[in-house]
Amino acid sequence: MSADFAPTPRFVDGGISYWWRDLGEPACRAPLAGDTDADVAIVGAGYTGLWTAYYLKAHQPDLRIVMLEKEFAGFGASGRNGGWLSAEPPGQLGRYARAHGRESAVRLQRAMFHTVDEVIAVAGREGIDAHIVKDGYLQVATNPAQQRRLAEHVPHLRAHGWAPEDLQLIDAAELGERVRIPGASGALFSRHCARIHPARLARGLAEVVERSGVTIAEETTVTQVLPGQAVTDHGTVRAQFVLRALEGFTSGLEGHRREWLPMASSMVVTEPFPSAVWNEIGWRGAELLSDEAHAFAYVQQTRDGRIALGGRAVPYRYGSQRDARGETLGNTVEQLREVLGRLFPAARGVGIDHGWSGVLGVPRDWCATVAVDAATGLGHAGGYVGHGVASTNLAGRTLADLVLRRDSDLVTLPWVGRTVRRWEPEPLRWLGVRGLYAAYRMADRQERGSASSRTSPVAHVADRISGRAG
Numbered sequence: 001m002s003a004d005f006a007p008t009p010r011f012v013d014g015g016i017s018y019w020w021r022d023l024g025e026p027a028c029r030a031p032l033a034g035d036t037d038a039d040v041a042i043v044g045a046g047y048t049g050l051w052t053a054y055y056l057k058a059h060q061p062d063l064r065i066v067m068l069e070k071e072f073a074g075f076g077a078s079g080r081n082g083g084w085l086s087a088e089p090p091g092q093l094g095r096y097a098r099a100h101g102r103e104s105a106v107r108l109q110r111a112m113f114h115t116v117d118e119v120i121a122v123a124g125r126e127g128i129d130a131h132i133v134k135d136g137y138l139q140v141a142t143n144p145a146q147q148r149r150l151a152e153h154v155p156h157l158r159a160h161g162w163a164p165e166d167l168q169l170i171d172a173a174e175l176g177e178r179v180r181i182p183g184a185s186g187a188l189f190s191r192h193c194a195r196i197h198p199a200r201l202a203r204g205l206a207e208v209v210e211r212s213g214v215t216i217a218e219e220t221t222v223t224q225v226l227p228g229q230a231v232t233d234h235g236t237v238r239a240q241f242v243l244r245a246l247e248g249f250t251s252g253l254e255g256h257r258r259e260w261l262p263m264a265s266s267m268v269v270t271e272p273f274p275s276a277v278w279n280e281i282g283w284r285g286a287e288l289l290s291d292e293a294h295a296f297a298y299v300q301q302t303r304d305g306r307i308a309l310g311g312r313a314v315p316y317r318y319g320s321q322r323d324a325r326g327e328t329l330g331n332t333v334e335q336l337r338e339v340l341g342r343l344f345p346a347a348r349g350v351g352i353d354h355g356w357s358g359v360l361g362v363p364r365d366w367c368a369t370v371a372v373d374a375a376t377g378l379g380h381a382g383g384y385v386g387h388g389v390a391s392t393n394l395a396g397r398t399l400a401d402l403v404l405r406r407d408s409d410l411v412t413l414p415w416v417g418r419t420v421r422r423w424e425p426e427p428l429r430w431l432g433v434r435g436l437y438a439a440y441r442m443a444d445r446q447e448r449g450s451a452s453s454r455t456s457p458v459a460h461v462a463d464r465i466s467g468r469a470g
């Protein structure tokens with residue numbers, strides 16, 4: 001291992017996430033106190049469950065809501081993510097448009113723009129200090145193929161609700177005024193993104209929801225979801241509505257094993273950069289940053305002057321297995337370290353303090369769903385394909401409207417009530433995802449070493465086979 005970005009003596013692998021280490025892992029709330037009656041049972045206390053409870057209570061304060069959480073609120077992806085509160089859609093706009101018409105996809109996109117501001121407004125109103133700064137995001141091209149793809153995204157996005165003021169292609173000089181990345185030829189800039197501290201948002205929301213009268217039962221595992229019942233290891237909650245909010249953990253529930261693939265994403269966080277390094281990089285704002293690689297990396301500058309960088313190094317474990325407490329697999333940390341070195345060579349020598357992973361939910365058609373079946377009272381939301389930080393809020397508002405039969409614009413958005421085919425059984429699932437990411441990494445290597453602006457044909461084939469192409 002080179003001395004660049006080497007793990008420091010304080011390095012932790014797993015430990016849920018750096019965000020929880022920074023904040024302090026919370027003491028768990030009490031488990032479910034035996035069989036209970038409620039109006040709504042919510043399974044999982046990540047952002048989806050918490051936002052749903054928040055809006056249900058906001059509309060109908062006397063509703064009896066019980067949240068059932070296996071560990072503690074924010075233990076899952078909601079307390080481990082990259083902190084991109086972003087208006088990027090939870091799925092392919094083209095696919096939503098083909099199924100429901102272009103106007104419908106545009107409505108979803110406009111709702112996502114509003115959602116970023118809604119989260120910021122609620123955090124402000126409720127006194128949640130989640131280190132939020134809305135400086136937008138930069139999607140950076142580091143080779144000619146990436147640059148061409150960025151340019152090709154623009155007309156596609158323009159056709160689906162992104163106006164000129166929502167998205168601009170900027171050149172290398174303009175990019176250099178915001179951040180200096182060696183070899184970068186330009187970027188897409190959007191103002192619709194804010195940096196957050198994920199665990200602070202999860203913890204703050206859980207406290208707000210609890211104060212509003214919602215019961216959050218922690219260390220309580222739901223073993224079965226049936227119409228009118230959520231069965232747990234501490235008793236059964238009988239409720240008219242039972243809502244699943246498990247995203248990447250859905251495959252652990254009986255009857256839902258192949259619904260959403262638990263895709264692993266991993267992150268590292270560095271020590272704070274010395275100010276000389278920040279000066280050299282010239283990154284003075286809090287923009288979120290990603291590259292346009294097929295196996296892309298996502299980056300945030302933390303409030304305490306570190307860099308947190310993530311990517312999908314080992315994207316899937318055989319049989320939909322998940323990490324226990326965020327530990328990474330294989331050479332994940334080394335792979336992310338290499339990306340850090342490429343993007344920020346000026347910071348070489350700065351150490352890495354933490355590495356962790358988590359799971360997000362990927363449906364077979366790479367598009368998210370929100371649904372409530374009025375006949376059975378069963379509902380669910382998720383499959384945000386890595387864009388869940390903001391979309392969980394939109395999903396929560398939508399679930400609340402569906403449960404309360406509110407005739408809002410949200411209940412007709414194109415992600416409502418979709419049915420999606422299941423993932424293939426093993427070993428096809430494992431072979432497929434492994435092959436997909438091997439192909440993306442190969443395509444990225446080819447494009448990195450090439451002067452051609454053509455996207456590697458390997459990536460085109462992988463997109464088509466996986467269903468990821470929108």
Ligand SMILES: Cc1cc2nc3c(=O)[nH]c(=O)nc-3n(C[C@H](O)[C@H](O)[C@H](O)COP(=O)(O)OP(=O)(O)OC[C@H]3O[C@@H](n4cnc5c(N)ncnc54)[C@H](O)[C@@H]3O)c2cc1C
Pocket residue numbers: 043044045046047048049068069070071072073074075076077078079080081082083084085086220221222223245246247248249252253264265266267298310357358359360361381382384385386387388389390391392
């Ligand atoms: C490393 C990483 C980086 C990411 N970065 C970003 C990003 O920067 N921007 C973005 O938009 N999205 C990002 N995502 C995705 C985003 O974090 C998720 O889509 C979102 O947090 C999902 O929230 P959720 O509440 O639906 O699920 P989760 O937060 O995963 O919550 C599910 C909860 O269910 C609980 N649970 C599991 N099984 C049971 C059971 N049987 N009974 C009861 N409870 C159970 C879990 O403990 C967990 O608390 C990232 C994800 C990961 C893993």
